[in-house]
Amino acid sequence: MRSAGVLLLVTALVVTPRAHAEPVDEARLRARLSPDIADRVLVVVRAAADQGLPTRGMVARALEGQSRHAPAAAILDAVSRQGAALAAARMALGSTARDAELEAGAAALQGGVPEDSLTSLRRARPTGSLVIPLVVLSDLVARGVPAPQASSTVVAAARAGAADPELLRMRERVNQRIIRGEPPPGATREGLRELLMRTAPDDRHPPPASAAKKGGQSP
Amino acid sequence: MDDAQLVARTRAGDPAAFEELVARHHAACLRYAAHLLGDRTEAEDVVQETWVRAYRSLDGYQERSQFRSWLFRILVNRCRTSFGRTRRWRAVPSGETPVVNDRAASVELQSQLGHALTGLDEPHREAFLLKFGEELSYDEIAHLTGVSVPALKMRVKRARDRVKEQWKELDSDGRG
Amino acid sequence: MDEDDRLTQQIRDAYQRPLPGEDVARARVLERVRREPVAHGSGGGRWLRVTPLAAAASLIAVLALGAVGGAAWMKARTGARAPGPATLGIDGQPTAVTFVFRAPGASHVALVGDFNGWDPQATPLRRAALGDAWTAEVQLHSGLHVYAFVIDGREWIPDPSAPLAPETGYGRRNSVVVVGEGDAL
Secondary structure: OHHHHHHHHHHHHHOOOOOOOOHHHHHHHHHHOOHHHHHHHHHHHHHHHHOOOOOHHHHHHHHHHHHOOOOHHHHHHHHHHHHHHHHHHHHHHOOOOOHHHHHHHHHHHHOOOOHHHHHHHHHHOOOOOOHHHHHHHHHHHHOOOOHHHHHHHHHHHHHOOOOHHHHHHHHHHHHHHHHOOOOHHHHHHHHHHHHHHHOOHHHOOOOOHHHHHHOOOOO | OOHHHHHHHHHOOOHHHHHHHHHHHHHHHHHHHHHHHOOHHHHHHHHHHHHHHHHHOHHHOOOOOOHHHHHHHHHHHHHHHHHHHHOOEOOOOOOOOOOEOOOOOOOOOOOHHHHHHHHOOHHHHHHHHHHHHOOOOHHHHHHHHOOOHHHHHHHHHHHHHHHHHHHHHHHHHOOO | OOHHHHHHHHHHHHHHOOOOOHHHHHHHHHHHHHOOEOOOOOOOOEOOOOOHHHHHHHHHHHHOOOOOOOOEOOHHHHHHHOOOHHHHOOOOOOEEEEEEEEOOOOOOEEEEEHHHOOOOOOOEOEEOOOOOEEEEEEEEOOEEEEEEEEEOOOEEEOOOOOOEEOOOOOOOOEEEEEEOOOOOO
16 A cells, blocks of 8 residues: 555656546635645645546545644645555455445555455455445444454455345444443454354355355354 | 324325324334344344335225234234344254254343343244233234244243243343 | 242333333334335325424434433444445435434534535534434435534534544544445345
């Protein structure tokens, strides 16, 4: 992700600003940010747009920073990191990933999830949306579950064919355990165990061929 | 205004009438589903689905039957579908009360009753909750479930004995 | 009453004890049913009209929720439960999403998020007629939306019942709502 971030920034610096950012977004940024910061943010946003990445979230990060009265450097950093994360998410999830999947993947990466976890998730659920699994993954990490364990949990659940409602229920159950004082790793282990016990064959996404050979067993 | 009148008003296009039906019967639906499924989150999903189906099929409600019975028929079927979809069973010797191998006491339903129900399979749990919890007659339960009255009486008896045994144990453990 | 009867009564009492949060679950049911096409009465269209009684009932349902911090109504679950992309995302039509937040003692609650430029003036929540619940309805397109609540213009709080978004450089947590994505139930 760091190399993708450097690549994105370098590209942004050498590219002459062109009017590729959405006009509405540009107007909003200029209305809310100082001219200097707006210019610099727009350079990064346009570079991402030129690469076909969804820029809505990048603009939102800039506006959020302005609302929170963040320093200019922090705003630019947040926007750049979002762009870099989107690029890395696309490398990990594949070029056919939809915008919502890229945004969810970028969030997971920014939360500390390694890129190969996104790739594993895509392999575990080769068809069907990854938005909810990625949102659940980010949430677990944000609540203190170590990123490797959170990744392996969601990948295992996806590999077992758990549907999105089951993943969301698992998230809620884990969250309830954590609120009740259980350590996040243990709460997550229990949450996965309960999900795997409850996921029946007719609830499943078609498992990938490798999982079918293994009988869909959890790690 | 009784339930049949509220249904009639709903059919005539009054959404407040349907909301009153929900206000009257939602709590009973949720407690049944939560105790049957052992999972509060799943129960809320099933109950919501039940009300949506009830709303869509109100034209099929006949005023000679109790609305609550008609609603519970939908609920019992939704619960059966959800229960069957998300549990695994182990084979048990015939003659024993079948045991669920899913540790159904969930994070949400950490009540003494929730624990006491843990040892029952779905048919026994269903019969027990409809008879003891909802206090329906055997004829009503037979109509809802499609199970004969003699079979229901057997299930209720076995379930009741098991639940009481568990309840007493939990009492002596100081839980609940 | 012999012991057997006593036990039976105890079990029955335990069963019939009200479940906590039933009122919130009931409010969600009403919200869901309101999105159904009008199946009854004359005319077509959607059942979006909320009677004052129903609105008050919904909000009172939220009010009665026990005080475990703020309580909010996360639409991610509902979004995942909604009809899939074929009906929500692909035709580009936005979905009405209700945000509810319980803020005891607050004078002003605002919703900020990707959908309103994080502007604390853009989407004030309305206080319920009774108690501490605040609500706002926003039209959201399908996808991910990051958001938070601002209490009295100074305290920014994520939604306690929603998935968390990762920290993105401002040292604060936000929440995520997902609309029109994922599998339908």
